[in-house]
Amino acid sequence: MRVLVTGASGRLGHAVLARLRDDGIRVRAASRRPRTGGEVEWVVTDLATGEGLTEAVAGVDAVLHLASAPQGRRTYQVDVLGTRRLVVAAGAAGVQHLVYVSIVGVDRVPIPYYRHKLAAEQVVAAGPVPWSVLRATQFPQFLDDMLAASARLGPVIGDRAVLAQPVDTGEVAARLAARLVAGPLGGIEEYGGPQVLRFDEAVRAWQKARGSRRPLLPVRIPGRLGRELRAGGLVTEVLPRGVRTWADHLADTYGGTERR
Template sequence: MRVLVTGATGRLGRVVVPRLRDEGFTLRATSRRPRTGDGVEWVSTDLATGAGLAEAVAGVDAVLHLASSPQRRTHEIDVLGTRRLTMAAGHAGVRHLVYVSIVGVDRVPIPYYRHKLAAEEVVAAGSVPWSVLRATQFPEFLADLLKGASRLGPVIGDRAVLAQPVDPADVADRLAVLLLAGPSHRVEDFAGPQVLRFDEAARTWLAARRVRRPLLPVRIPGRLGRELRGGGLTTTATPTGTRTWADYLVDTYGGTGGR
């Protein structure tokens, strides 16, 4: 199977590309700047303008759409760029488009999530048969959040917020399954094996880094807080990934009591 991977240089893309390559997929990967290497064919594209998309989708069986821009030009790239990609893929006769989204985009009132949900709708309305995988947050994201929450000393946050971190390698494995299975025309949730409260994640993160800091509880107000405490970022869907938050801490810091 010949697959185009957008966002191949991102956090998930850097894991997905070697996973699919080792599985035997023939890969073409997109980047905004010319690249070589990694055993794939690289093509330069720009979702914001559509430049290079027709060439990128030509001759591929499936598109795995990972590209996203949460910090800037999000509507232009995530929504309009996804529309440009789906149209180009439709014209090229692509048989399957797999879009990676986020668990909670239909519940949690975050502007970026609204764009991801809109992009899902673009994919579902397009002419290319499709599948959507909503993944929960990666452990690295949770660790970055904890670093930001502790930059003033104590770890500041809503202790009852729930998360279900999933390892990117587990997501890569699931995406390989979806590509081989073909279009499902449905949205699938995929998460890690364990639901954590913010205070639990913070305590284990501090212990793994041998850092002693207090937790300063600050309740997130309004609907955002209610959804985050009510499990808006979690799911009961199965199957789940296998690697836990504790596994991430061991890999990154050497486990509880290590650096």
């Protein structure tokens, strides 16, 4: 099997490339900028313009679509219109399976970026290529980065009752590799981490791991957004789940914290 991976230079992309390579799958990796290495074939594509897409999908059996632009003005161009360009090009090339990576909660949590991800799911489902969508919960690195950014301003700021379910990047990569091999689902699969944590629980563990004494300043998120986040809009009860916990991530990142 030969697979095109979009967004191959990102955090999840690195984990996916390693996993597919270990599984003996031939990989064509797409990036906006020229790259080499990683024992894969690199190609230059730009979803915002369509540049390089025809060449990128030529001769591949499946597409693993990871590319996204979560911030800035490019989001709609990349995540929605770019996904449509990719789906059309893949259909014309006779690709047999397109797997799209989305986020748990895109159909519930009223965030503009999530609306674009949901629209991209709909583009994939309406397209000519047999498809699967994997919605994952948040990566622990994302939560870690968010807490670090908040702490630079003084106290850690957040709604202590918001629920999160960090899932290991490598485990999501393994799930994606398994979905490629299993073939098109024609539907949506959710995948989350092993634990659902309140924001204040996650913060306390993070502070302990870093030896930080910065206080948590609780700020209740208003409106529908806050209600959905506190009600579990970002988590899933679907099984199976990953096994690596938030504590595992903290131990690997900072050391000296007890795993649980």
